[in-house]
Amino acid sequence: xxxxxxxxxxxxxxxxxxxxxxxxxxxxxxxxxxxxxxxxxxxxxxxxxxxxxxxxxxxxxxxxxxxxxxxxxxxxxxxxxxxxxxxxxxxxxxxxxxxxxxxxxxxxxxxxxxx
Amino acid sequence: xxxxxxxxxxxxxxxxxxxxxxxxxxxxxxxxxxxxxxxxxxxxxxxxxxxxxxxxxxxxxxxxxxxxxxxxxxxxxxxxxxxxxxxxxxxxxxxxxxxxxxxxxxxxxxxxx
Numbered sequence: 001x002x003x004x005x006x007x008x009x010x011x012x013x014x015x016x017x018x019x020x021x022x023x024x025x026x027x028x029x030x031x032x033x034x035x036x037x038x039x040x041x042x043x044x045x046x047x048x049x050x051x052x053x054x055x056x057x058x059x060x061x062x063x064x065x066x067x068x069x070x071x072x073x074x075x076x077x078x079x080x081x082x083x084x085x086x087x088x089x090x091x092x093x094x095x096x097x098x099x100x101x102x103x104x105x106x107x108x109x110x111x112x113x114x115x
Numbered sequence: 116x117x118x119x120x121x122x123x124x125x126x127x128x129x130x131x132x133x134x135x136x137x138x139x140x141x142x143x144x145x146x147x148x149x150x151x152x153x154x155x156x157x158x159x160x161x162x163x164x165x166x167x168x169x170x171x172x173x174x175x176x177x178x179x180x181x182x183x184x185x186x187x188x189x190x191x192x193x194x195x196x197x198x199x200x201x202x203x204x205x206x207x208x209x210x211x212x213x214x215x216x217x218x219x220x221x222x223x224x225x226x227x228x
Binding site for chain 2: 055106
């Protein structure tokens with residue numbers, strides 16, 4: 001997991017608050033993927049971004065969730081008005097190119113708890 | 116719609132014996148398959164992969180087998196070691212999705228002394 005940095009590692013929010021999760025990809029990687037793992041489940045794809053572009057957001061809930069990957073700085077996954085069902089582990093992964101059949105490298109995740 | 120399935124939620128194996136983890140998929144467009152290992156409170160770590168043009172790939176104690184006609188792949192670990200105890204995820208990708216991966220639900224492997 002070396003190289004992909006996610007922060008915070010743990011985040012506690014009350015219902016209705018906003019959560020911001022950050023991901024810095026590995027050096028030289030310009031493609032970022034966000035996944036969510038609900039308790040006792042596998043990882044579910046949420047969104048795929050390249051610098052300043054959303055490539056695929058087919059896994060994102062239609063409301064309250066947004067993601068960005070600006071020209072400078074980390075990728076941000078933003079959840080507005082959090083609900084208890086948003087409690088999960090959120091993982092970010094990066095790759096150097098569009099499709100090079102190289103494995104995705106994951107960070108250690110942010111564990112979001114909504115109280 | 117679960118396109119990648121791992122039907123065994125858990126597997127227990129004795130140290131030194133072979134561990135076989137199985138994975139089935141339904142999407143015939145998948146052309147690249149991977150296995151990831153995950154410890155609690157950490158992110159998934161890449162283990163081994165295989166392209167659809169191959170039927171076997173080996174890396175040390177780990178071998179992945181792909182049977183395209185059956186849409187089935189398996190991961191063999193031999194000999195199994197206590198440090199192999201973790202959750203193992205099968206994943207697949209298809210052309211047109213970048214490196215986007217579809218994951219199975221995981222198999223918890225426990226290697227006992």
